[in-house]
Amino acid sequence: xxxxxxxxxxxxxxxxxxxxxxxxxxxxxxxxxxxxxxxxxxxxxxxxxxxxxxxxxxxxxxxxxxxxxxxxxxxxxxxxxxxxxxxxxxxxxxxxxxxxxxxxxxxxxxxxxxxxxxxxxxxxxxxxxxxxxxxxxxxxxxxxxxxxxxxxxxxxxxxxxxxxxxxxxxxxxxxxxxxxxxxxxxxxxxxxxxxxxxxxxxxxxxxxxxxxxxxxxxxxxxxxxxxxxxxxxxxxxxxxxxxxxxxxxxxxxxxxxxxxxxxxxxxxxxxxxxxxxxxxxxxxxxxxxxxxxxxxxxxxxxxxxxxxxxxxxxxxxxxxxxxxxxxxxxxxxxxxxxxxxxxxxxxxx
Amino acid sequence: xxxxxxxxxxxxxxxxxxxxxxxxxxxxxxxxxxxxxxxxxxxxxxxxxxxxxxxxxxxxxxxxxxxxxxxxxxxxxxxxxxxxxxxxxxxxxxxxxxxxxxxxxxxxxxxxxxxxxxxxxxxxxxxxxxxxxxxxxxxxxxxxxxxxxxxxxxxxxxxxxxxxxxxxxxxxxxxxxxxxxxxxxxxxxxxxxxxxxxxxxxxxxxxxxxxxxxxxxxxxxxxxxxxxxxxxxxxxxxxxxxxxxxxxxxxxxxxxxxxxxxxxxxxxxxxxxxxxxxxxxxxxxxxxxxxxxxxxxxxxxxxxxxxxxxxxxxxxxxxxxxxxxxxxxxxxxxxxxxxxxxxxxxxxx
DNA sequence: GGAATTGCCGGAAACGTTTCCGAGTGCTTC
DNA sequence: GAAGCACTCGGAAACGTTTCCGGCAATTCC
Numbered sequence: 001x002x003x004x005x006x007x008x009x010x011x012x013x014x015x016x017x018x019x020x021x022x023x024x025x026x027x028x029x030x031x032x033x034x035x036x037x038x039x040x041x042x043x044x045x046x047x048x049x050x051x052x053x054x055x056x057x058x059x060x061x062x063x064x065x066x067x068x069x070x071x072x073x074x075x076x077x078x079x080x081x082x083x084x085x086x087x088x089x090x091x092x093x094x095x096x097x098x099x100x101x102x103x104x105x106x107x108x109x110x111x112x113x114x115x116x117x118x119x120x121x122x123x124x125x126x127x128x129x130x131x132x133x134x135x136x137x138x139x140x141x142x143x144x145x146x147x148x149x150x151x152x153x154x155x156x157x158x159x160x161x162x163x164x165x166x167x168x169x170x171x172x173x174x175x176x177x178x179x180x181x182x183x184x185x186x187x188x189x190x191x192x193x194x195x196x197x198x199x200x201x202x203x204x205x206x207x208x209x210x211x212x213x214x215x216x217x218x219x220x221x222x223x224x225x226x227x228x229x230x231x232x233x234x235x236x237x238x239x240x241x242x243x244x245x246x247x248x249x250x251x252x253x254x255x256x257x258x259x260x261x262x263x264x265x266x267x268x269x270x271x272x273x274x275x276x277x278x279x280x281x282x283x284x285x286x287x288x289x290x291x292x293x294x295x296x297x298x299x300x301x302x303x304x305x306x307x308x309x310x311x312x313x314x315x316x317x318x319x320x321x322x323x324x325x326x327x328x329x330x331x332x333x334x335x336x337x338x339x340x341x342x343x344x345x346x347x348x349x
Numbered sequence: 350x351x352x353x354x355x356x357x358x359x360x361x362x363x364x365x366x367x368x369x370x371x372x373x374x375x376x377x378x379x380x381x382x383x384x385x386x387x388x389x390x391x392x393x394x395x396x397x398x399x400x401x402x403x404x405x406x407x408x409x410x411x412x413x414x415x416x417x418x419x420x421x422x423x424x425x426x427x428x429x430x431x432x433x434x435x436x437x438x439x440x441x442x443x444x445x446x447x448x449x450x451x452x453x454x455x456x457x458x459x460x461x462x463x464x465x466x467x468x469x470x471x472x473x474x475x476x477x478x479x480x481x482x483x484x485x486x487x488x489x490x491x492x493x494x495x496x497x498x499x500x501x502x503x504x505x506x507x508x509x510x511x512x513x514x515x516x517x518x519x520x521x522x523x524x525x526x527x528x529x530x531x532x533x534x535x536x537x538x539x540x541x542x543x544x545x546x547x548x549x550x551x552x553x554x555x556x557x558x559x560x561x562x563x564x565x566x567x568x569x570x571x572x573x574x575x576x577x578x579x580x581x582x583x584x585x586x587x588x589x590x591x592x593x594x595x596x597x598x599x600x601x602x603x604x605x606x607x608x609x610x611x612x613x614x615x616x617x618x619x620x621x622x623x624x625x626x627x628x629x630x631x632x633x634x635x636x637x638x639x640x641x642x643x644x645x646x647x648x649x650x651x652x653x654x655x656x657x658x659x660x661x662x663x664x665x666x667x668x669x670x671x672x673x674x675x676x677x678x679x680x681x682x683x684x685x686x687x688x689x690x691x692x693x694x695x696x697x698x
Numbered sequence: 699g700g701a702a703t704t705g706c707c708g709g710a711a712a713c714g715t716t717t718c719c720g721a722g723t724g725c726t727t728c
Numbered sequence: 729g730a731a732g733c734a735c736t737c738g739g740a741a742a743c744g745t746t747t748c749c750g751g752c753a754a755t756t757c758c
Contacts, residue, residue: 015477017743017744017745018744018745019744019745027707027708028707028708028709029708029744029745029746030707030708030709030710030746030747031706031707031708033745033746033747034706034707034746034747036745037746039747040705041705041706041707042705042706042707043705043706043707046706046707060477061477061744061745062417062477062478062743062744062745063413063477063478063745064412064413064414064416064417064422064477064478064743064744064745065413065417065477065713065743065744065745065746066744066745066746067413067713067745068411068413068414068417068712068713068714068715068743068744068745068746069712069713069744069745069746069747070713070745070746070747071713071746073413075456075478082442083432083438083441083442083445084435084438084439084441084442084640084657085438086433086435086640089432089433089434089438090433092432092433092457093431093432093433093459096432096457096459097459097461100458100459105456105457105458105478106456106457107424107454107455107456107457108441108445108454108455108456108457109449109454110442110445110446110449112446128364128409128410128411128412128413128414128714129411129412129413129424129454236644265644268646269646272646291433291435291641292640292641292644295585295614295641295644295645296644296645296646297617297618297621297645297646308433366713366714366715367714367715368714368715376737376738377737377738377739378714378715378716378738379716379717379737379738379739379740380736380737380738382715382716382717383716383717383737385715386716388717389735390735390736390737391736391737392735392736392737395736395737410714410715411713411714411715412715413713413714413715414713414714414715414716414743415714415715415716416715416743417713417714417715417716417742417743417744417745418714418715418716418717418742418743419715419716419717419743420716420743421716477744
């Protein structure tokens with residue numbers, strides 16, 4: 001049916017342009033442009049006629065040309081450290097879905113953790129090609145971000161690495177609240193000595209989650225043993241290593257709170273290697289609730305971050321920014337929620 | 350240093366254009382264009398002078414305009430079913446890396462498995478915006494692909510769903526060989542009753558892997574019990590279900606070969622639920638060797654598919670297609686290789 | 699019944715590039 | 729010493745849109 005015979009002449013070489021459509025429909029290109037963009041000032045009959053020809057010819061407007069002419073390309077740039085990742089994947093997915101609904105497209109720019117100038121280089125390249133950008137876990141400092149902003153390029157940062165600077169659109173998760181929930185869950189189960197495998201030092205997520213962890217402990221009247229906190233690089237091997245360090249303590253913890261799923265899974269491996277049973281001998285909680293949390297055995301209790309929703313929300317903010325609408329809430333925080341699975345239980349008596 | 354003072358006037362409103370650069374450098378825009386595109390016919394001195402101004406102004410050429418004028422946008426479209434996925438992630442990653450090296454960009458178009466027209470709609474939209482496309486596991490039939498090709502749009506399919514049609518650029522993995530290796534590994538360990546959790550029926554990958562599976566069995570003089578093959582939708586829950594079915598057989602298999610990691614992990618779960626120990630009571634092999642294979646306990650023996658390399662190779666083919674170079678090998682198959690981990694062992698005596 | 703308004707539409711100038719064509723140098727060559 | 733060539737460069741026409749501005753009809757208003 002897509003191949004239905006074209007009623008009118010099927011002429012012109014190559015791809016149809018707005019000019020061809022105009023000729024075929026017997027109107028001017030201005031009119032065609034108007035119907036294509038749902039502008040007023042077109043008679044219903046004319047509009048329908050043009051649309052008919054458009055359908056027949058399978059025409060779609062050249063976005064490059066539109067971008068040149070109107071200044072709006074309908075594409076937005078998206079940078080992130082990694083694309084093949086259980087954490088960034090859902091964010092990207094959420095963003096691309098939201099963009100798709102708006103008939104916009106994503107120009108992907110993975111930075112592969114090239115701290116130096118990768119990022120600034122990338123979005124420099126992007127200007128003129130995109131209408132704005134979403135920066136996921138940007139490498140850039142607050143100063144650099146502010147500079148970008150001063151140049152009038154619309155962007156929003158999703159999941160900031162540092163504390164998000166004032167006046168920059170930003171979506172994050174409620175780290176502290178999530179960490180508090182997780183810790184309280186462990187507390188309620190009866191754990192008193194709880195180890196934490198934190199993330200990288202200085203990161204916003206690390207600091208905030210530490211805050212929540214401490215708050216919960218304080219609420220239970222427990223004072224924190226500094227030995228029970230060890231930092232990591234967020235990755236599995238360091239999680240394993242950190243857990244080993246924790247479990248080698250003279251008075252080892254009965255539960256471990258990993259600041260993301262990776263390090264929690266690392267802890268699972270460490271326990272397994274020691275012949276410790278989870279959750280009987282050791283409880284483990286993760287953070288993020290990424291896909292791996294569900295496939296690991298035992299399934300991991302974890303704090304759910306609405307990753308896809310963060311991507312969508314980023315798009316939502318960005319679009320409003322681009323359209324010049326006033327955005328009242330430049331900074332949005334999405335709720336986190338503990339998901340209890342099989343890796344947590346009361347401590348052994 | 351990126352902020353070094355601009356020696357010359359820092360004029361013009363907004364973003365610098367090639368016109369501004371030309372004025373600043375005291376040459377014509379044609380000359381600027383030539384140096385920007387590394388064309389000959391520019392005096393070394395002039396070239397250096399222009400480059401200097403370009404650097405000072407942080408100029409980068411407007412890709413939209415370039416696309417309009419030259420017909421080459423430097424962007425390529427990439428469609429895939431899912432972006433947040435352990436299987437497609439690495440492919441996407443490899444492709445984006447390869448594109449980055451060529452100073453090209455990816456326009457992402459996830460189809461979210463919308464079989465109907467999503468795809469055709471998407472790349473229709475892409476024309477005029479992109480120079481070509483990479484189709485990962487396309488929903489489209491061979492006929493539709495051929496039609497696309499006839500329209501002169503360069504594209505390559507990576508990981509075809511059906512047997513790849515003649516004359517279409519395509520990169521795949523050596524499914525049969527990998528499946529044969531996996532099965533032989535099990536046979537060498539002494540297994541004689543081996544169950545298979547196949548993928549979706551009719552898929553290229555499924556059929557090819559079945560071929561390898563059968564070949565290995567035949568090589569060992571074992572004739573296949575049809576009960577030992579059950580199809581799935583490639584996903585974990587159906588893997589679990591299929592494994593349960595297999596393990597409930599009067600004479601259950603001592604090893605299970607999952608046609609991807611998902612269903613193998615599903616089998617792991619089923620074994621765990623039955624109190625069966627892997628690999629002591631049951632050996633399990635997966636396929637793809639995605640990230641989850643490494644984090645699951647026990648770590649999964651799996652057939653490695655060079656996912657990222659497939660993405661890169663796709664780009665390589667596509668670029669040659671776009672540049673109109675003759676590509677001799679339109680169809681490339683990448684080797685697979687068994688990675689032995691902890692989920693396989695000799696059967697219990 | 700003329701003037702003002704409204705509804706539709708076309709002409710044409712942008713938008714920022716690339717590229718073809720030709721022109722001006724300064725050298726070689728016979 | 730004129731002709732030819734190689735090397736550089738600039739002018740200008742595209743590329744496919746959007747959008748401003750103005751024009752013509754048909755309607756409405758006093």
